Amino acid sequence: MHNIMITRIKGTQDITFDNIGYWHYVEEAIRSISHRYSFTEIRTPIFEATELFKRSVGESTDVVQKEMYTFEDKGGRSITLRPEGTASVARAFIENSLVNLGAPIKLFYNGPMFRYEKPQAGRLRQFHQFGAEILGSESPLADFEIIEMANSFLKELKVSKTKLFINSIGCPKCREDYKTALRDYYRDKLPGMCTDCRRRFDTNVLRLLDCKIDKELAKKAPSILDYLDEDCRNHFEELQWYLEKADIEYEVDPLLVRGLDYYSRTAFEIRSSSLGSQDQIVGGGRYDGLVEYIGGNSCPAVGFAIGLERIVMLLKSEKVNVNVPKIPQVAILAFGREENIRGFDYSRRLRKMGISTYVDVMERNMRNKMKHAARIGAKISLIVGKEEIERDIVTVKIMSDGSQFQVDSDYMSDYVVDKLRDIS
Numbered sequence: 001m002h003n004i005m006i007t008r009i010k011g012t013q014d015i016t017f018d019n020i021g022y023w024h025y026v027e028e029a030i031r032s033i034s035h036r037y038s039f040t041e042i043r044t045p046i047f048e049a050t051e052l053f054k055r056s057v058g059e060s061t062d063v064v065q066k067e068m069y070t071f072e073d074k075g076g077r078s079i080t081l082r083p084e085g086t087a088s089v090a091r092a093f094i095e096n097s098l099v100n101l102g103a104p105i106k107l108f109y110n111g112p113m114f115r116y117e118k119p120q121a122g123r124l125r126q127f128h129q130f131g132a133e134i135l136g137s138e139s140p141l142a143d144f145e146i147i148e149m150a151n152s153f154l155k156e157l158k159v160s161k162t163k164l165f166i167n168s169i170g171c172p173k174c175r176e177d178y179k180t181a182l183r184d185y186y187r188d189k190l191p192g193m194c195t196d197c198r199r200r201f202d203t204n205v206l207r208l209l210d211c212k213i214d215k216e217l218a219k220k221a222p223s224i225l226d227y228l229d230e231d232c233r234n235h236f237e238e239l240q241w242y243l244e245k246a247d248i249e250y251e252v253d254p255l256l257v258r259g260l261d262y263y264s265r266t267a268f269e270i271r272s273s274s275l276g277s278q279d280q281i282v283g284g285g286r287y288d289g290l291v292e293y294i295g296g297n298s299c300p301a302v303g304f305a306i307g308l309e310r311i312v313m314l315l316k317s318e319k320v321n322v323n324v325p326k327i328p329q330v331a332i333l334a335f336g337r338e339e340n341i342r343g344f345d346y347s348r349r350l351r352k353m354g355i356s357t358y359v360d361v362m363e364r365n366m367r368n369k370m371k372h373a374a375r376i377g378a379k380i381s382l383i384v385g386k387e388e389i390e391r392d393i394v395t396v397k398i399m400s401d402g403s404q405f406q407v408d409s410d411y412m413s414d415y416v417v418d419k420l421r422d423i424s
Contacts, residue, residue, distance in 0.1 A: 044082070163249070232265055396416065
């Protein structure tokens with residue numbers, strides 16, 4: 001009887017040899033850009049009390065209604081794998097009294113999120129997000145820095161075909177009048193619309209604007225920008241002034257509403273023309289009510305999140321050279337007990353100098369060891385056999401042209417470093 005193979009769960013992926021270099025490249029850029037912008041990393045648990053997401057993301061949103069991985073733990077508590085990062089950051093901000101460190105607090109995170117949705121290109125059930133948040137400032141300058149940081153991150157990655165879209169969805173006060181106008185516009189059109197839109201009409205009417213099925217109707221809908229009060233309009237105009245002064249190109253898109261309940265005022269996306277229909281790679285905006293919704297004191301905040309799977313797709317589609325160092329640089333091929341110990345001694349000396357060194361731990365003949373060293377892409381192989389031990393030397397083989405040199409073991413490290421420099 002054959003054992004049945006256990007495969008990975010639908011909507012997840014194994015990131016292996018071919019792809020891991022892209023992930024390292026992106027993660028290095030995340031740390032680098034966040035450090036230069038003086039943002040501090042925060043790591044939150046990957047599961048939280050379900051109530052956190054119901055209250056922050058919103059009961060009527062698709063995320064809460066359809067997409068959350070929710071289960072009861074052994075203590076009878078309702079637990080949810082985090083579907084996004086901002087709510088967890090806001091909870092940690094309150095619980096750890098980070099407000100006492102003085103405003104603003106600038107934080108970034110990078111890690112897995114979970115949503116039960118139909119897997120497609122760049123959208124998985126376990127996906128990864130890099131996000132940055134500024135808590136404590138209501139100034140448009142904070143919105144500008146968040147957008148400028150996301151922009152710089154994409155530049156750092158050498159991603160080119162991107163465009164920034166911005167909108168203001170006002171504050172809860174001026175949004176009520178707008179919701180009324182939207183309902184008036186859509187009411188008689190509702191019977192012909194999709195089932196999601198008919199449900200959202202009562203629960204979350206703004207979401208009708210980003211329906212993929214009824215998008216022609218949305219184009220003629222009233223614009224939120226006509227309903228902004230004076231404070232919200234000034235805030236939005238000030239943000240645009242900063243973007244123009246910094247030469248950041250943007251387009252105002254009145255249909256951009258973002259899907260989560262906690263947004264207010266600024267909403268923005270950066271889209272790529274290299275990705276087809278799944279074109280959004282950065283999403284963000286202001287969420288001034290969130291900290292208060294989940295039990296903290298009123299605290300304005302703004303942030304963004306970037307899906308790393310889409311970033312990796314983008315790097316591949318734009319053929320960005322990710323320059324990940326090829327490993328290993330050196331392979332050590334030894335034969336016999338004494339030879340193996342000598343080989344490990346050489347490997348320690350090379351690794352101390354920062355050289356990626358592969359020790360062959362298979363009991364096989366010289367020909368097969370050499371074939372394997374070529375397969376894994378070693379630039380140099382060090383051969384340690386009986387003769388090498390007796391004469392206290394090492395045989396250095398350059399894999400690209402097959403040339404071999406015998407070197408006194410004391411000089412092995414310097415010799416290998418020089419040869420690697422010549423090869424690269």
